[in-house]
Structures are given as C-alpha cells and as structure tokens.
Amino acid sequence: MSSRSERLSLNQATFRSANEGMTEVLNVHESTLVPFLCECADLDCLGRLEATLAEFEEAHAGDDRYFILRGHLRVEGEEILVENERYQVVTKAA
DSSP states (O other), X not given: OOHHHHHHHHHHHHHHHHXXXXXXXXXXXXXXXXXXXXXXXXXXXXXXXXXXXXXXXXXXXXXXXXXXXXXXXXXXXXXXXXXXXXXXXXEXXX
C-alpha cells in the first residue's frame, strides 16, 4: 500500500473510532437520526451524515467497513455495499 493510501486509510479509521466512541455515550430512541462524522478518505472532509444507531452498527459489522456521505472520496479498490439517500457503506476489496 502506498503512503498516500495508508494516510487515507488512517483518516477513515480515525473518524470511525470517533464515531464509535460517540455511540457509547448516546441514549436515544432507536428511530432517532444521529449525526455522524463522514468516514471518507478525504483528509479535509468535515461532512456529517445522519443514521440511526442500528444503521451505524450494521454498517460497521466488519472492521473494513466505513460510513461515508454519498459521492465522497474512497480509497482505491473500495466497493459500495449499501447506498441510500443519506449515506454509503464502503468496504475494502479483498
């Protein structure tokens, strides 16, 4: 993996970790939309997406899955697993 790809992947992991920490302290109704940080590969992204806690947990069922705003930067080789009007779930291709 190139150093650029490594930096982009590290950026995704950093925002995913921040989102996971936030879910540990939330106490909201299951249908409540919660703002999450976009976990795209763009180092300058300040985007926010909305999802329920259940959607967040489902999106992160694997360590190689990330929650991003539709159309945001992906690391080369990532595939879209889920897409709706609020977000995409992407994974690292094997």
